[in-house]
Amino acid sequence: MKYKEIVTVISQEQIATGIYSMWIQTKDIAKDAVPGQFISIYCKEGSRILPRPISICEVDKEADTLRIVYRVVGKGTDEFSKFSVGETTQVVGPLGNGYTLENRTALLIAGGVGIPPMLETAKALNFMGVKVFTVCGYRNNELFLKEDLEKYSTVIIATDDGSVGTKGTVIDAIKESGVEADVIYSCGPTPMLRAVKQYAIENDIICQISLEEKMACGIGACLACVCKSKEVDDHSQVHTKRICADGPVFYAQEVEL
Amino acid sequence: MNLGVNIAGVQFENPVMEASGTFGSGVEFSEFVDLNKLGAVVTKGVANVPWPGNPTPRIAETYGGMLNAIGLQNPGVEVFCKRDIPFLKKFNTKIIVNVCGKTVEDYLEVVERLSDEPIDMMEINISCPNVKEGGIAFGQDPKCVEAITKAVKAKAKQPVIMKLSPNVADITVMAKAAEAGGTDALSLINTITGMKIDIHKQTFAIANKTGGMSGPAVKPVAVRMVYQVANAVSVPIIGMGGIMNGDDAMEFILAGATAVSVGTANFMNPTATMDVLSGIENYMRMHNVEDINQLIGIVK
Ligand SMILES: Cc1cc2nc3c(=O)[nH]c(=O)nc-3n(C[C@H](O)[C@H](O)[C@H](O)COP(=O)(O)OP(=O)(O)OC[C@H]3O[C@@H](n4cnc5c(N)ncnc54)[C@H](O)[C@@H]3O)c2cc1C
Ligand SMILES: Cc1cc2nc3c(=O)[nH]c(=O)nc-3n(C[C@H](O)[C@H](O)[C@H](O)COP(=O)(O)O)c2cc1C
Numbered sequence: 001m002k003y004k005e006i007v008t009v010i011s012q013e014q015i016a017t018g019i020y021s022m023w024i025q026t027k028d029i030a031k032d033a034v035p036g037q038f039i040s041i042y043c044k045e046g047s048r049i050l051p052r053p054i055s056i057c058e059v060d061k062e063a064d065t066l067r068i069v070y071r072v073v074g075k076g077t078d079e080f081s082k083f084s085v086g087e088t089t090q091v092v093g094p095l096g097n098g099y100t101l102e103n104r105t106a107l108l109i110a111g112g113v114g115i116p117p118m119l120e121t122a123k124a125l126n127f128m129g130v131k132v133f134t135v136c137g138y139r140n141n142e143l144f145l146k147e148d149l150e151k152y153s154t155v156i157i158a159t160d161d162g163s164v165g166t167k168g169t170v171i172d173a174i175k176e177s178g179v180e181a182d183v184i185y186s187c188g189p190t191p192m193l194r195a196v197k198q199y200a201i202e203n204d205i206i207c208q209i210s211l212e213e214k215m216a217c218g219i220g221a222c223l224a225c226v227c228k229s230k231e232v233d234d235h236s237q238v239h240t241k242r243i244c245a246d247g248p249v250f251y252a253q254e255v256e257l
Numbered sequence: 258m259n260l261g262v263n264i265a266g267v268q269f270e271n272p273v274m275e276a277s278g279t280f281g282s283g284v285e286f287s288e289f290v291d292l293n294k295l296g297a298v299v300t301k302g303v304a305n306v307p308w309p310g311n312p313t314p315r316i317a318e319t320y321g322g323m324l325n326a327i328g329l330q331n332p333g334v335e336v337f338c339k340r341d342i343p344f345l346k347k348f349n350t351k352i353i354v355n356v357c358g359k360t361v362e363d364y365l366e367v368v369e370r371l372s373d374e375p376i377d378m379m380e381i382n383i384s385c386p387n388v389k390e391g392g393i394a395f396g397q398d399p400k401c402v403e404a405i406t407k408a409v410k411a412k413a414k415q416p417v418i419m420k421l422s423p424n425v426a427d428i429t430v431m432a433k434a435a436e437a438g439g440t441d442a443l444s445l446i447n448t449i450t451g452m453k454i455d456i457h458k459q460t461f462a463i464a465n466k467t468g469g470m471s472g473p474a475v476k477p478v479a480v481r482m483v484y485q486v487a488n489a490v491s492v493p494i495i496g497m498g499g500i501m502n503g504d505d506a507m508e509f510i511l512a513g514a515t516a517v518s519v520g521t522a523n524f525m526n527p528t529a530t531m532d533v534l535s536g537i538e539n540y541m542r543m544h545n546v547e548d549i550n551q552l553i554g555i556v557k
């Protein structure tokens with residue numbers, strides 16, 4: 001079930017340069033959310049008409065609140081970063097499919113603002129009693145969400161500048177740490193996802209990746225947000241799938257990056 | 258209060274529809290909108306065979322609007338008839354099927370396939386490039402407009418709406434050509450060709466380079482065109498282009514539209530169609546008007 005709600009900001013905090021963490025009060029969205037899903041959050045400035053898709057980072061089902069962690073990259077996210085506590089805005093969610101959680105050792109691989117959805121994923125897997133490793137790629141030593149992730153998983157770090165952990169990519173960090181697992185859950189920039197897919201194929205590991213594309217409706221109606229699928233898709237009857245409705249999470253072998 | 262309107266013998270409960278391509282076949286939006294409350298559901302363009310659409314990015318936001326180059330991705334008329342029409346038949350609303358093609362034959366194949374389906378009207382999207390005429394859109398040449406209208410009318414069992422492209426010097430020439438071809442109604446406007454450049458990536462914001470502009474930023478152009486067409490032809494008009502609320506819809510109705518379609522607004526608010534409907538009702542109450550038909554085209 002998807003809901004259109006007017007949500008209230010209950011906290012807003014800058015957690016790294018240009019990265020914000022916001023908790024919002026929902027009515028039903030948080031209750032129904034699963035790890036890997038996202039919400040469409042709308043600008044109040046009327047010249048910006050399209051929703052911004054942002055991953056669900058953490059949920060508190062009891063309180064019906066949810067957390068998003070986002071980087072300011074343009075006018076919309078800049079507007080969100082200026083929302084103050086008590087302010088309201090329109091949100092539609094929860095959207096997309098989310099990860100299929102398996103009862104086997106998990107390797108979460110994320111880069112940049114692909115890290116936020118890993119928190120709820122790690123939490124849910126940990127709750128299931130699964131051993132969880134999280135490999136995070138950061139630009140530098142601003143390790144946002146690292147401490148939260150450590151509550152539910154063993155965290156391995158890669159940084160672009162080498163200031164913490166392995167200097168290099170998430171794959172470099174995996175190789176350096178020698179970590180092994182049965183299922184990969186990944187989210188991040190496309191070049192990273194390509195490398196993760198390659199790594200999963202080479203090591204014969206089940207791999208779920210979360211994709212990104214510009215969205216207009218966010219619910220599967222407009223066909224803006226498609227990715228290339230390996231097989232002819234049943235809904236589209238061509239080689240495309242809708243990231244917002246059929247994804248954002250796909251098995252790596254289902255899609256071409 | 259009477260909100261019912263009649264277009265080419267089809268009676269609509271109210272004048273609010275959604276615009277083709279922004280609402281799929283209604284399945285996804287039915288989680289937010291009671292489709293029974295819409296005057297009609299206008300489907301995404303459907304072709305004779307499945308179309309893969311354009312590469313991504315397919316859309317870009319622009320100030321007060323957006324550009325799209327979806328490329329008319331659709332599953333083809335066969336799957337559409339088996340899957341989407343039965344879904345829509347569950348609702349008490351009218352079904353308008355939007356049709357696209359690359360050649361006149363393509364269009365006719367779809368029109369024939371639809372002729373025995375339980376749909377109420379067909380809307381012919383002539384903003385598609387005519388591959389046999391060097392890719393210029395059907396809707397940009399009055400001879401083409403008249404010819405395709407005639408050809409469609411000869412085959413169609415349901416009333417036909419020709420959907421005009423605004424990318425022309427004089428929209429009334431195209432409207433008259435469609436009327437001469439025998440169309441039952443007109444809808445306008447389709448999107449206005451635009452471009453956006455990503456200055457940091459130093460490339461086009463959408464992969465197709467150009468895209469169709471829609472949303473509130475195009476509304477004044479759309480209202481002007483509806484007004485001009487209403488005063489040039491006698492067939493009924495479905496007006497669209499940037500309608501966000503009831504007041505916007507009233508501009509189109511006062512300019513001469515019998516019904517209105519809500520497109521891009523659905524992206525900003527999935528229940529925009531319902532807001533437009535209640536806004537029209539509020540307007541009628543405020544102005545003490547009993548029948549919406551009394552307001553159509555009264556601004557001269
Ligand atoms: C499923 C999904 C989950 C996401 N989760 C997060 C998250 O948890 N944290 C986070 O920081 N970012 C996330 N993003 C990226 C986020 O959507 C964009 O950074 C945001 O839309 C930028 O908006 P803007 O107005 O600031 O930027 P502008 O560049 O001004 O935006 C212009 C338009 O482009 C769209 N756009 C720009 N960048 C992207 C992008 N990368 N992906 C999709 N649309 C984009 C905007 O939505 C808007 O319509 C996610 C994207 C997707 C598709
Ligand atoms: C994403 C998108 C897809 C569209 N697809 C179609 C289509 O398949 N057929 C068509 O005739 N018009 C299509 N249109 C045009 C709309 O139906 C409408 O004419 C136009 O967007 C203007 O209305 P608006 O400003 O309310 O969106 C599309 C528009 C958008 C934004």
Ligand code: FES
Pocket residue numbers: 214215216217218219220221222223224225226242243244245
């Ligand atoms: S954004 Fe409309 S289909 Fe995905």
